[in-house]
Amino acid sequence: MCINFKANFLFYLVRSRSLMVVYADLHQQIVLFLCDRVTVLFCPAVNQGPIVQFKLSDIGEGIMEVTVKEWYVKEGDKVSQFDSICEVQSDKASVTITSRYDGVIKKLYYDADATAFVGKPLVDIETESGSEVIQEEDVVETPAMAREEHTHQEIKGHKTQATPAVRRLAMENNIKLSEVVGTGRDGRILKEDILNFLAKQTGAILPPTPFQEIQTPPPAPAAAPAAAKPVSTKVAVKPPPATPKPVFTGKDVTEPLKGFQKAMVKTMTVALKIPHFGYCDEVDLSRLVALRSELKPLTESRGVRLSYMPFFIKAASLSLHHFPILNASVDEGCQNITYKASHNIGLAMDTSQGLLVPNVKNVQLLSVFEIALELNRLQVLGASGQLGTADLMGGTFTLSNIGSIGGTYAKPVILPPEVAIGALGKIQVLPRFDAAGQVVRAHIMKVSWSADHRIIDGATMCRFSNLWREYLENPASMVLDLK
Structure with missing residues (x-):
C-alpha cells in the first residue's frame, strides 16, 4: 500500500x-x-533558504582591490549577522568584513593572501528560511527553490535601510531609524550607528575596542593599611603576531608589493617631490619627567597608561594655534593653501604590518588624559592589526617617536598633504649646566623637524619649535593656554 x-x-x-x-x-x-x-x-525538515552571493562592498577612499589576510570561517560554518568573516587589507587600512546574514557558508571565493575586488563575490551564504535578504545582493537560485510551490514576496520600490538585526536592536532601545544617520553604503544604518546614537542619547562612553581590557586588582585588606599600595590597572594588549623567520633557500624570491607596502611607495614618491626644510633642537624634559611620575599612578587608577606622547601631542596642538600654517595643506599645483580647523595629530607606529600613522582627532578639544586614552586605543588596534580607515585618514600634522626604538636625530619625510612632521629621539640622561652654572643631571630629548619649504620658511619652523619646547620644559605653562 x-x-x-x-x-x-x-x-x-x-x-x-x-x-x-x-x-x-x-x-x-x-x-x-x-x-x-x-x-x-x-x-x-530543515527549511533551507536562498544562497546569497555576499559581495565585497566599497570600503571607501576609492579602493578597488584588497588582499584577503585571514579567513575567520570555512565552508560549512554557521554564521550570524555581524560575525567576522575575514580580514582584508588595502593600501590604506585593514578592515574586518562581517556577515549581514544568518546562515551557512557554502563557498569561499578567495584563498588567504589572494587579491579580492570590490563588487565581486566574496562568499556564498545559504541564508536561513525567513531571514530577510538585502536587496543589492545576487541570489543564487537552487533547484529546490525553483520547485518550491510557494513563492516569497519581493519588496520592490523600497531600499532596505538596515538588516533585521539592526532593526531589532533599534526597536529594543526605542530608537526610530529615521532619526539615525547611516554610515554604511548608500546610507545603510549599521549596528555601530545604533550604538553611537544610543551613546549620545544616554551620555555613555562606548568601549574603544574589545581587545582593551581593564584589570583592577582587589583592594588591600582593611586590617593592613600601612601595607596598602595605590590601586593600579593594566591594559591587556593583544600581542602582535610573531614575524616568521626567513628561510634561506639559496634562490632569489620575487613577490608583488601589497597593502601598506604598496601605499608607502605611492606616498613616498609624492613626498620626495616636496622641498624639505630641516631643523633640529634639544629639549630638557626634566620637569616633565617629574610631572609624569606624579600623574602616572592617577591615570593608571583610571585604567590608562600615561606615556610622554600625550604631552608632546598636546604641546604641538597649543603651538599650532600660534602657527596655523603648520597645520595646513596645499593643492597639487601649490596654488592654494587650506588652513585646517582641526588638529588631527598623527603618530607613526611600527607594527607587524609595517609603518602606520593613525591620528588623534581634534586634539585642540582634548585634555592630556583624553589624548592618552585615545592613544591607548590606537596602540591596541595597531598591535592587533585592526586599525581602520577612519583612524588612518584625515591627519593634519605628524609626530614620529623614533626614540622608542632607538636613535636621537632623524630626517623625517612629510606625509602629503600635510606640510610638517617632527621626529622625537630617545630621552637620555646627560650632564647640563643649570642657571647657577652647576652641572646637573638632565633628561634630554632631541627633536628633528621637516617642513614644506614652499610655504614654510626657516624662521617660522624655528619659532614653532621654540614654543613647543617651552611648553615641555615648563609643563605648568600649558595650563594657561588650555581651553
Missing part, C-alpha cells in the same frame, strides 16, 4: 529492530509504505 503526502516533513519508519528513513522526492512528495507493526515518527 502506498500513500502520497504533500508535506514538509521527514518521516522515520521503525519496524522491528531496524530503522528506515524515507525522504521526500524531488517533487516534495513523501512516499510512505505501510506495513504490519510499523510505528511512524516524524519531525520537521
Whole structure:
C-alpha cells in the first residue's frame, strides 16, 4: 500500500529492530509504505533558504582591490549577522568584513593572501528560511527553490535601510531609524550607528575596542593599611603576531608589493617631490619627567597608561594655534593653501604590518588624559592589526617617536598633504649646566623637524619649535593656554 503526502516533513519508519528513513522526492512528495507493526515518527525538515552571493562592498577612499589576510570561517560554518568573516587589507587600512546574514557558508571565493575586488563575490551564504535578504545582493537560485510551490514576496520600490538585526536592536532601545544617520553604503544604518546614537542619547562612553581590557586588582585588606599600595590597572594588549623567520633557500624570491607596502611607495614618491626644510633642537624634559611620575599612578587608577606622547601631542596642538600654517595643506599645483580647523595629530607606529600613522582627532578639544586614552586605543588596534580607515585618514600634522626604538636625530619625510612632521629621539640622561652654572643631571630629548619649504620658511619652523619646547620644559605653562 502506498500513500502520497504533500508535506514538509521527514518521516522515520521503525519496524522491528531496524530503522528506515524515507525522504521526500524531488517533487516534495513523501512516499510512505505501510506495513504490519510499523510505528511512524516524524519531525520537521530543515527549511533551507536562498544562497546569497555576499559581495565585497566599497570600503571607501576609492579602493578597488584588497588582499584577503585571514579567513575567520570555512565552508560549512554557521554564521550570524555581524560575525567576522575575514580580514582584508588595502593600501590604506585593514578592515574586518562581517556577515549581514544568518546562515551557512557554502563557498569561499578567495584563498588567504589572494587579491579580492570590490563588487565581486566574496562568499556564498545559504541564508536561513525567513531571514530577510538585502536587496543589492545576487541570489543564487537552487533547484529546490525553483520547485518550491510557494513563492516569497519581493519588496520592490523600497531600499532596505538596515538588516533585521539592526532593526531589532533599534526597536529594543526605542530608537526610530529615521532619526539615525547611516554610515554604511548608500546610507545603510549599521549596528555601530545604533550604538553611537544610543551613546549620545544616554551620555555613555562606548568601549574603544574589545581587545582593551581593564584589570583592577582587589583592594588591600582593611586590617593592613600601612601595607596598602595605590590601586593600579593594566591594559591587556593583544600581542602582535610573531614575524616568521626567513628561510634561506639559496634562490632569489620575487613577490608583488601589497597593502601598506604598496601605499608607502605611492606616498613616498609624492613626498620626495616636496622641498624639505630641516631643523633640529634639544629639549630638557626634566620637569616633565617629574610631572609624569606624579600623574602616572592617577591615570593608571583610571585604567590608562600615561606615556610622554600625550604631552608632546598636546604641546604641538597649543603651538599650532600660534602657527596655523603648520597645520595646513596645499593643492597639487601649490596654488592654494587650506588652513585646517582641526588638529588631527598623527603618530607613526611600527607594527607587524609595517609603518602606520593613525591620528588623534581634534586634539585642540582634548585634555592630556583624553589624548592618552585615545592613544591607548590606537596602540591596541595597531598591535592587533585592526586599525581602520577612519583612524588612518584625515591627519593634519605628524609626530614620529623614533626614540622608542632607538636613535636621537632623524630626517623625517612629510606625509602629503600635510606640510610638517617632527621626529622625537630617545630621552637620555646627560650632564647640563643649570642657571647657577652647576652641572646637573638632565633628561634630554632631541627633536628633528621637516617642513614644506614652499610655504614654510626657516624662521617660522624655528619659532614653532621654540614654543613647543617651552611648553615641555615648563609643563605648568600649558595650563594657561588650555581651553
